[in-house]
Amino acid sequence: MTAISVIAYASAGEAPMLARALDGLLPGALADDDMTIACRTAAGLDQLIGAPAETIRVVSLLPFATAIERPWSEVAEQLQTAFTSLAETGDPVFVLTVFRGGTDRGADAGQALLQRIRRLNLLATELSRVHGALVVDIDRVFADIGGVRLGTDYRLTGDLAAQVAGRELALVIVANGLDLFVPYEAQKRAAAWIEAQQAPLRLATERAGSDLIALGKGRNRQRVQMNTDAVQENHVGWLAVQVFKGQIGVKEAAMRLMAAIRRRGARESFGLFAAALKHLARQKRSA
DSSP: OEEEEEEEEOOGGGHHHHIIIIIIIHHHHHGGGTEEEEEEEOSSHHHHHTSOSSEEEEEESHHHHHOTTSOHHHHHHHHHHHHHHHHHTOSOEEEEOOOOTTOOTTSHHHHHHHHHHHHHHHHHHHHHHHHOOEEEOHHHHHHHHOHHHHTOOTTOOSHHHHHHHHHHHHHHHHHHSOTTTSOHHHHHHHHHHHHHTTHHHHHHHHHHOSOEEEESSGGGOEEEEGGGHHHHHHHHHHHHHHHHHTSSOHHHHHHHHHHHHHHHOHHHHHHHHHHHHHHHHHHHHHO
């Protein structure tokens, strides 16, 4: 029997999400291939850096969002230094973005928190580009469904939120983190098993409200709130801006576009991208 070791650094509130992914979904997905998952949590990034070789390392950015009293320059420097060391291990490193929903945007403290979250999510892209970290985009997934529908905010409170975030983490690990341990065919079987667990989540989000539309086909079919179109367009527009500024390479942008196509289908993905380009053109003309 092969044992896969995982160590994770996250906030206390993310424990149900980690349990869903690492104690529930991944063991179930790999059970037929005689694999086990051994997961432990870390009190700090130094414990991730010092973990034994061939350990999957998971870093949530949420603890750095809630530590709003720390200067941004200090936080950014700490993460850049830590991910430099994590990259040197040669093991898979995953970084989780922070959901932007549920912050009090009318208060100064809420605005400061929102700005910190946006900076962290942008930094996640930089950590991926520079250090090869694999991004688990919790912000994108939750924006697609909606924090109100999930009954949660940036802290990922609630059982449904833990299920959605845990499933996303498990899928990204299966797709990108098991090459050292599991044959490709086993990875495909594991991904299919996890995908099959989405039925209860779909039913739960459908019961939460009727203003939902279906995007994609087959296994990749998703339920998305109609009023998140602007969020999706802004996200794709942001990606286009980063490409034009040279912050994201063309190769990475192509990979993200292909991932979007797999999630939403070609028509929706290219439609959002075209809308974003038009939006950028309008902004440039009005500047």
